[in-house]
Amino acid sequence: MANVWVLSAAALSVHSILFISIFDIYFTSPVETGMQPQRYSMEPPAKRIVLFVADGLRADTVFSVGKTYAPYLREIVETRGRWGVSHTHVPTESRPGHVAIIAGLHEDVSAVTRGWRENPVHFDSVFNQSAHTWAWGSPDILPMFRAGAVPGRVETFTYNHQLEDFAGENPAYLDTWVFDRVHKFFAMARENATHARLMGEGRVVFFLHLLGLDTNGHSHKPNSAEVFSNLLLVDRGVQQVVELFESHYHDNATAYVFTSDHGMTDWGSHGAGLPHETMTPLICWGAGIKSPKSSLNSHLVYHDGYSEAWNLSRYERLDVEQVDLAPLMSSLIGAAVPVNSEGVLPLHYIHYNQLFLAQSLYTNARQLMEQVRVKAERTRSNSLPHLFRPFPGLHPSELSKRTEEIETLINAHHIQRALDLSRSLIALCKQGMRYYHTYHRLPLMAAITAGFVGWLACVLLAILEEHTHHGVDRHKEGLIGAHRNAMLVLVALVVVTGIVLWYQSSPPLHYLYHTLPLFCWFHVWTQKHTLRARWLRATTDCALLVQGVVVVVATVMGLEALVVGFFHREVLSALLLVVSLWPFFTSSPSSRPWLCAAWTLLCLALSVFPLLPVTDRGTNLVLASAPGLSLSVVGVLLLAHPATRIVLVAPGGPHRHTLLLWLQVALLGVASLVPAATHWFFRRKESIPLVVHGFSWCALLVSTFTPLVGPVRAPGRLGHTLLCLFTIFTLMSTSYEAMFVLLLFTTLLVWLLLEEGMHHDTTQKAGSMWSSDDHHDTTLKAGSMWTSDVTFQTPRLLSMFPGDSCHDDGGSASLGDVRRAWLCLFLGILSFFGTGNVASINTFDPNVIYSFITVFSPFVMGALLVLKMVVPFVFVSTVFNVILSLLSRRLKTTLFLMLVMSDLMGLNFFFLVRDSGSWLEIGVSISHYVIMMTMAVAVVLLMGVARLLTGVAVVPSKFHSY
Numbered sequence: 001m002a003n004v005w006v007l008s009a010a011a012l013s014v015h016s017i018l019f020i021s022i023f024d025i026y027f028t029s030p031v032e033t034g035m036q037p038q039r040y041s042m043e044p045p046a047k048r049i050v051l052f053v054a055d056g057l058r059a060d061t062v063f064s065v066g067k068t069y070a071p072y073l074r075e076i077v078e079t080r081g082r083w084g085v086s087h088t089h090v091p092t093e094s095r096p097g098h099v100a101i102i103a104g105l106h107e108d109v110s111a112v113t114r115g116w117r118e119n120p121v122h123f124d125s126v127f128n129q130s131a132h133t134w135a136w137g138s139p140d141i142l143p144m145f146r147a148g149a150v151p152g153r154v155e156t157f158t159y160n161h162q163l164e165d166f167a168g169e170n171p172a173y174l175d176t177w178v179f180d181r182v183h184k185f186f187a188m189a190r191e192n193a194t195h196a197r198l199m200g201e202g203r204v205v206f207f208l209h210l211l212g213l214d215t216n217g218h219s220h221k222p223n224s225a226e227v228f229s230n231l232l233l234v235d236r237g238v239q240q241v242v243e244l245f246e247s248h249y250h251d252n253a254t255a256y257v258f259t260s261d262h263g264m265t266d267w268g269s270h271g272a273g274l275p276h277e278t279m280t281p282l283i284c285w286g287a288g289i290k291s292p293k294s295s296l297n298s299h300l301v302y303h304d305g306y307s308e309a310w311n312l313s314r315y316e317r318l319d320v321e322q323v324d325l326a327p328l329m330s331s332l333i334g335a336a337v338p339v340n341s342e343g344v345l346p347l348h349y350i351h352y353n354q355l356f357l358a359q360s361l362y363t364n365a366r367q368l369m370e371q372v373r374v375k376a377e378r379t380r381s382n383s384l385p386h387l388f389r390p391f392p393g394l395h396p397s398e399l400s401k402r403t404e405e406i407e408t409l410i411n412a413h414h415i416q417r418a419l420d421l422s423r424s425l426i427a428l429c430k431q432g433m434r435y436y437h438t439y440h441r442l443p444l445m446a447a448i449t450a451g452f453v454g455w456l457a458c459v460l461l462a463i464l465e466e467h468t469h470h471g472v473d474r475h476k477e478g479l480i481g482a483h484r485n486a487m488l489v490l491v492a493l494v495v496v497t498g499i500v501l502w503y504q505s506s507p508p509l510h511y512l513y514h515t516l517p518l519f520c521w522f523h524v525w526t527q528k529h530t531l532r533a534r535w536l537r538a539t540t541d542c543a544l545l546v547q548g549v550v551v552v553v554a555t556v557m558g559l560e561a562l563v564v565g566f567f568h569r570e571v572l573s574a575l576l577l578v579v580s581l582w583p584f585f586t587s588s589p590s591s592r593p594w595l596c597a598a599w600t601l602l603c604l605a606l607s608v609f610p611l612l613p614v615t616d617r618g619t620n621l622v623l624a625s626a627p628g629l630s631l632s633v634v635g636v637l638l639l640a641h642p643a644t645r646i647v648l649v650a651p652g653g654p655h656r657h658t659l660l661l662w663l664q665v666a667l668l669g670v671a672s673l674v675p676a677a678t679h680w681f682f683r684r685k686e687s688i689p690l691v692v693h694g695f696s697w698c699a700l701l702v703s704t705f706t707p708l709v710g711p712v713r714a715p716g717r718l719g720h721t722l723l724c725l726f727t728i729f730t731l732m733s734t735s736y737e738a739m740f741v742l743l744l745f746t747t748l749l750v751w752l753l754l755e756e757g758m759h760h761d762t763t764q765k766a767g768s769m770w771s772s773d774d775h776h777d778t779t780l781k782a783g784s785m786w787t788s789d790v791t792f793q794t795p796r797l798l799s800m801f802p803g804d805s806c807h808d809d810g811g812s813a814s815l816g817d818v819r820r821a822w823l824c825l826f827l828g829i830l831s832f833f834g835t836g837n838v839a840s841i842n843t844f845d846p847n848v849i850y851s852f853i854t855v856f857s858p859f860v861m862g863a864l865l866v867l868k869m870v871v872p873f874v875f876v877s878t879v880f881n882v883i884l885s886l887l888s889r890r891l892k893t894t895l896f897l898m899l900v901m902s903d904l905m906g907l908n909f910f911f912l913v914r915d916s917g918s919w920l921e922i923g924v925s926i927s928h929y930v931i932m933m934t935m936a937v938a939v940v941l942l943m944g945v946a947r948l949l950t951g952v953a954v955v956p957s958k959f960h961s962y
Contacts, residue, residue, distance in 0.1 A: 044334030045288025056214025058263030081285025097261025104326025104341025122148030137209025454520025628672030
């Protein structure tokens with residue numbers, strides 16, 4: 001069999017390629033360069049615009065309680081302006097929302113992972129197209145619009161990053177800071193001739209970013225008194241700013257837009273596509289904006305019930321896409337629409353002459369035509385000349401004919417006809433933009449699919465070789481000649497593929513996507529003798545063939561059930577009910593009735609959790625702290641009793657092992673109280689003491705590294721690892737998830753004992769697996785886990801990742817290996833989705849990391865949230881690694897079985913990825929694929945981590961060779 005290092009490296013490389021590919025297929029940046037700005041020549045209705053963005057404010061909050069907590073905004077809706085709902089794009093985060101509002105584009109989604117302060121790609125914006133922009137607000141938002149703009153055109157004023165404290169005494173201070181700075185700016189402008197001159201020009205933008213509502217929403221939830229109080233403050237602040245502008249200018253030439261970047265769920269998170277997250281308020285008034293209109297005379301009717309619930313059904317509601325705000329603001333002040341904008345001008349908001357409306361919409365159409373032109377040229381240059389197919393209806397001659405007709409109609413004042421043709425042209429341009437944006441998607445998907453299937457074939461061959469490598473002469477001259485010819489064909493195909501991709505100016509990663517299937521299928525071709533040998537054996541043994549078909553069908557059904565479990569978590573509960581009966585169908589369940597009963601009861605208990613709500617479960621400090629306190633009490637009792645302490649720590653062993661166990665028990669006990677302490681300080685609106693954060697970080701570091709130097713005995717090392725991982729998890733628990741993880745950890749230990757007992761029944765070997773053996777027998781013996789004299793070896797550098805075990809009798813794959821691989825994969829998925837799903841993963845709830853940090857830091861917070869999700873899976877991998885060592889199974893064989901299973905599931909999700917439908921459906925479909933590919937890579941990585949935590953293998957204390 002091929003060297004395991006080569007196969008492990010290949011697994012990581014291939015899955016990295018498959019993982020990255022989804023971003024090149026679905027998440028490519030829409031930003032292009034080379035477009036010419038388009039602007040109309042008429043006098044605009046407004047000289048300046050004031051943009052208020054209340055970060056994290058959902059439409060329901062401001063419209064439902066407007067009369068009480070937002071009286072000024074409510075009065076505008078009813079008497080002075082227009083209102084509606086601005087529908088956002090997944091992910092509902094701050095950066096994408098602001099880019100959509102100010103730049104008019106749905107940015108490359110992967111940019112949300114690259115930071116809020118930097119611009120991965122410099123895009124055009126309303127700010128850049130203005131004569132001058134002044135902005136006040138968060139240091140996480142404002143700088144990204146200054147970067148890439150004309151130097152000196154965008155001036156930003158930001159507060160200190162440390163003020164963005166979720167546990168601060170009053171996060172509404174962030175909004176007060178903004179309003180105060182605006183007033184001070186105007187006061188200084190009266191004495192600053194340069195500022196006064198710039199402020200008096202046309203095409204001027206003032207941007208107020210109000211972060212207090214988002215911070216209070218995360219901390220206290222959107223329906224809390226703190227949020228309503230903050231909303232009242234914002235309402236008064238907006239009123240005062242409007243009065244300031246009107247008193248300063250006296251020209252009725254200021255337009256105002258009030259909106260939000262994203263909403264928020266009832267439980268204080270955002271990121272996914274639930275209505276409360278994607279529906280944000282939009283209120284426009286001032287110069288160029290229509291007055292309220294009765295809904296009785298409106299042709300726009302919404303049947304979602306929101307207008308009635310908000311008591312606004314009397315007033316015409318005008319919903320828009322969030323990206324439509326950029327062309328709206330540009331048209332109001334006479335600026336060019338941002339060249340990358342995908343928005344469509346919402347004419348129903350604008351009050352001006354009909355000629356202006358026609359020219360504005362036509363300018364919007366020409367701006368989209370520019371994008372189509374550039375995208376078409378780029379796509380043509382990246383395609384083979386004879387294979388390029390332009391989008392029908394957007395040939396330059398046809399576009400020229402359309403634009404001439406619209407211009408003729410505008411000059412002849414046939415406004416309605418010109419508007420209709422402009423709308424038709426805009427719709428056609430948006431179709432063309434999507435066509436060219438996804439032009440190379442089909443060949444990419446074909447290449448990735450071929451690589452996916454080829455990789456699966458390679459891994460299956462690696463497993464089959466375990467059965468057929470004996471007796472197969474790989475050095476026959478015929479095989480050597482065939483391999484040489486295949487190599488020549490491979491080289492020729494690689495060269496031709498490279499030339500075609502080079503001619504198309506394809507990105508470097510596309511070379512990997514298109515050559516991966518060539519190398520995978522080349523390997524399959526060179527190993528066809530293995531397939532032939534296996535086929536001959538199967539066709540001569542009907543029983544073996546039938547058994548193989550049954551195993552394959554049962555495995556595929558089990559994997560498909562796991563796929564369905566991603567969408568419907570109740571399926572995980574059903575699978576737990578089935579798995580709970582597994583021990584009773586083994587050879588002799590009567591020999592271990594208590595273990596079988598414990599396994600069944602634990603599975604039944606775990607089956608409850610997937611049925612519980614994954615979000616909006618609130619904070620339950622009793623459920624969050626009780627499991628850790630209970631486990632620490634059990635730890636004290638075990639360490640205090642000599643009979644159990646000697647099982648955990650070898651007699652005469654280093655005293656530090658006992659001290660480390662005591663230390664970890666103490667850390668767990670204190671860590672169980674930390675969430676309650678942070679919640680207490682938080683509710684009292686006091687800053688969380690530094691000692692709490694310091695303890696949490698120290699406990700995290702100690703719990704991460706002490707398993708490497710902890711007890712070497714099997715029960716002691718497993719117990720120490722369990723305590724360390726549970727300490728980390730407890731620090732980030734807020735509700736019943738801690739109870740779930742404790743039950744999961746206990747279930748894994750029972751699984752370990754069950755596998756040990758079944759191994760004993762199968763091998764019929766007496767004695768204790770954990771007792772020292774005077775005979776130098778290299779076979780591990782089954783027995784009781786608590787009569788131990790077995791140690792974990794000190795990890796060796798070359799054995800951190802899966803390799804050959806010390807025993808060769810477990811090399812060939814068996815039905816037991818398939819069962820264990822599926823069960824490990826199932827428990828891994830259960831650890832990931834037992835108390836959550838994609839909706840809960842994609843949302844951001846900072847409550848779980850208050851023990852570590854309260855000041856907004858997206859990457860630190862994100863890393864902690866990922867750590868919380870990974871911790872249970874690490875223990876699954878640790879226990880599974882020990883099981884394989886106990887049973888003398890080769891880790892690589894089972895590892896490849898798990899890779900095949902996870903890749904089959906990944907292939908399912910690859911074809912289930914959607915780029916149409918609701919944003920929630922799109923985000924969930926892509927998240928499922930990303931999670932499965934990450935899990936496939938984690939199978940390899942976490943097995944290495946498991947070996948690092950437990951040592952290389954479980955061996956008798958007198959047996960030290962590996």
